[in-house]
Each structure stands twice: as C-alpha cells, then as structure tokens.
Amino acid sequence: MIEIKYYSKEFEAAQVVFAKRYWTKRRRFEPEYIYWKFRGVPDKILSSFILAFDGEKVVGQFGLIPCQVNIAGKIYDSQWACDLMVDENYRGKGVAEKLYEFAHKNKVVTLGSDPSPAAEKSMIKKGYLSLFGPRKFVFPFLVGEAFKLKGINNRFLNIIPNPFLLLFYLFKKSDYKVINTIEYARINDISSTNELYCVYDTSFYDWRFNEFKTYYQGIDCYKKNDFNFFSGYFVNKVYYLTDFKVTNVKDFLKMISFLYSKYKGLHIQRIKFVCMNPTINSLLPFLGFIRFSTTTKIILYTKVDGIKEFVKDKKFYYTLHDSDENI
Template sequence: MLLAVNEGKVIGQLGLIPVRLKYDKEIFEAQWACDLLVDPGLRKKGIGNLLFEDGMKRNMITLGNNPSPKAKSLMLAKGFKHIKSAARMTFPLDPSDLLNWVLPSKLKFLSEISGKILKPYFNIKRKKYNAEKSEFKYCDAGEIAPIISKYQSERKQAEILHDNEFLEWRVNGLENFSHRLETMKAREDSYAVHSHFLPYYNVYDWNCSDEKIFIEMLSEIFNEAVKSGAKTIQIMANNPFEEKLLKDAGFLRPRNTETVIQYSPGKSIDSAEYFHFTYYDTDNNL
C-alpha cells in the first residue's frame, strides 16, 4: 500500500498486490494496482499521478482490473495497454437483485415485479443441473495444485502463476473479513475453487474436462450458493467452450469482458494477445 501524506494526514492511497505473472514459459514479478483513492477536496492536483509514478518505479509489470473511468484514464496516459480477457458470467438466483443494477433509477420499481416473473425460469434452469452422483470431492488446495500447474504449463497466454504459495495465500482467506475458499477436484483433470462473498457466490477458478463433469461441478455450486443465501453466482469464462457451457446453463454475459490493462517496463508482455483471468487473481475477495 502506497500512501500520500501531507502534514501528517493521509490524503491518498494506492494498493499494490504482489504476484508472479507467467507468459509463455517465462515468469515475471508483477503487481496489481487497486483501490486508488484521493481526498475529495484535493483531487485534480496530481496526487493520483504521483502515487502511480511511485508504484511504477518498482521496475516490474503493473496490472489493473476494471479500473474506474478516472483511474483508467490516468493509467492509459501512463503507458498502460489493454489485453483481451475473460467474460464474467452471472446466474441470478434472485433476478430482482440483478435488475437493480441494470435498470435506470426511475425504473427500479420494476425490479421486484420483473424478478418474480423471471425467477421460475432460472429455477428450472438450475434444477436441470442437479446431479445425483458426482465425482467431485472436497480436498486441500495442495491437491489441486498439480492440476492447475499442468494446465498453466500448456497455455501460452499471460496469466497469474497459481503455484502452491499463491493457493495457500488466496484460499485460506483473511480472519474476520473473508471466508476460506472451498477447493474440490474430480479425476485428475478437473477442479473448482469457490465460496460465498455475499451477496455473491463466486467460482474463483475452475476447469472441467467434459460436459458431464461440468454438470456435476455446477450442481454442487448451485447447492452451496442457495445454502449460503447468495443472490448471484459469478464465474469467469476464458474460452468459447466454457462460455457455451455456462450460457446453456442459464448464465448471462454482460456486454463487456473483464478489463485488464498492463504496463511492462521492458515490454515483456506487450505481445500477449490474451490474459487468462480468474476471479482470485486480484483483490476480489480481499
């Protein structure tokens, strides 16, 4: 965390989360930039600019995910570049909650009525994915690490390295703030990392080798999401196969993909055409 301080008072901050980034067969030190905040009374005075300049002096790749319009403008001006990335897919267990985000303020009164009309449709979709038997078993994060490592070694896309150290840090959660994430696997080629972060139920990372295994995974996710009281399930699709599976199950895709922007001092990943993004790469459950 970088702080801008004036006369003993904090007037701005920039969060920087350390990670290791894999691109092709190389590993790079990197950091996610997040939570840029400046005292409202001191904005437009270059404080955010100074925070970014200081963060970028670390001579490592800096990443941003879904920055606010102001932060995005500042980052692009500093030389950040877009990378195509995943599609965030959502399943509304409570459609009225989703409609609250979509409808303009003057039409929000329709969200509850419309939600009640739409809910039976999504309930029918959900019940179609009720597997009587499942090969998925809950396990420690260390048991899914070899599966993740295998898939990452095969991909040539830019992505955060999910090794044992990363998994132990991100799966264990933070005391009195975020829950421990659940990890489960099927066979030796399919896994899922998931948990509630109310009002959402997030699937942080997943891979299913075929449609049968996907149905079994989704059955467990639906059951756990309903038990948790979540209103919306969120999951990433990183390729057309995953997106089709999710759409067939009733998941909705927003108009935009995840926004990932990067700055690499030595242009080390400027040639990357895609960023394989998972839900716990950045600060989504921190």
C-alpha cells in the same frame, strides 16, 4: 509539497484518519488487515501499500498486491494495483500521478483489472497497455437476481426460481470432494496452454486460500477427477467461482448443480465467475446464464520493451484468484 512514502507502523494513525473519510468498512483502516491484504509483515515497512503526504497529513493511498506473472515462459515480479484513493481536496493536482510513478518503481510489471473508462483512458496515456481478459458470467437462481443487474429490485420476482434450474435435475448428484491446496496446485497447471498468466506459488496459496480471522473466509477447493475441479467461496448468498476446469459443458452444469445442492439450504441467490473457455462462453447464454457484454479488461504497465511487444493483442489468463473482490 506532496511526498510518497511506504506504509509503516509510524503512519498507521495518519492512514486511519484518511481512510475513515472514504470507507465505511472497518477493515480498510485496521493495520492487521492492511498488512495481510498487501502480503506484508506486521509492524515492518510495507512497500506494497503507499501513502501520499502533505506534511503529516495523508492525502492519498495506493495498494499493490504482490504477485508473479509468466510472460512467454519467463516469470516477472509483479503487482496488482488496487485501492487508489485521493483526498477530494487534492484531486486534479497530480497526487494520483505521483502515486503511480512511485508504484512503478516497485516491480517490473504493474497490473490492474476493469478500470473505469475514464481511468483506463488516463492510464493508457501514462503508458499502460490494454489486454483482453475473460468473459464475465452470472447464474441467477432467482428471476429477480437477473433484474437486479439492471437496477430493478422486485419482491415478487425475487421469489420466483429461475426456470433453467430444471436442467440441474437431469443430473445425478456429482461426486465432488474437498481437496487441499497442494492437490489443487498439482492438477491446476495452465502452463502448457497459456502464455500470459499469474503464477501461484506456495506462499500465494497460503495467503489467498486460507481464512484470515474475521476479515476473510478463504477459498475452498473441490475435485471430481484430474479434469474436473474448481475453487471458490460463498459469501452474502453469492458463490464466487474463482476458477474451474471441466471437460465439457455437461460437466460444467454438473458442477453448478453440485454447488446449488450444497448451498440452496443457505438461500444461494447467484453464482458469479469469469470464463476463458470459448466453447462454454458460447453455449452458456442458451442455458440461463447471463453473459456480460464486456470482457474483463486487464491493463499492464512495464518499462521493458520486450514485454510490451509480446503482450500486444494477447489474452491474459485471469481468474477471480487475481481479483481483490471481497478482500
């Protein structure tokens, strides 16, 4: 009989045995990382990370990063679903469904991003709603980086600069300066222009923006003025632009130029980001940016009828702050 339980110190060893079968990254089975990622207290019961047991054996797991969501001016306790894994010998036997059912009792709203087509179809059958998210973009600083997105890795193309880099030489070096998260939170107010988005409080900034030992490098914040600012991090020669605000496309290009100047000595290969701004979305493909054909898909589960009715056909203001990529 399958039982679902919260992760705790009692089950750390059993989870390690399970996780080592499916992940090569050591952090996936390090308790201190698990408690950090799912925003828990070490050695305490972790309700945001659940395990499926067959007897004393772990046969599945599901992560639920706590967050808050503003829906039409009201804030709800919510969670981002991630890290679902089921023992290959138990797939098709209802283990994932039990994990989902247990998870839905945790918070009023459960969210997910970019599920596979098969997973999305299955989740919609279970009552999830599919929402519109932002456009995805990449700017490749080398021609070869664009071809890698198509699965082509060519040594010659990997050393040819993107010809659109010439655009950046038209701008003087932008005077962005590093700011702290308190200042960033002050200027990054989206409440007046959006109805459906994650709310970032002090505890979120402390968790998401600060580094955590060797597992996570944290997020840096930069500001030119109150209308031009951004946040992001650089890892494995890629800069992840987690969020930004600019006054126009020219200021956006100045921001990218600043990042290129800052990281070209570290051999930056590309910048990755999502964008909710329709004007920028429409112009960037003509400036050397690769726009993905599909938008970010957000899925939402709740039992509250009022929420279900409100979110239909709505856009979710989603940024890479909400993603668990690289954490």
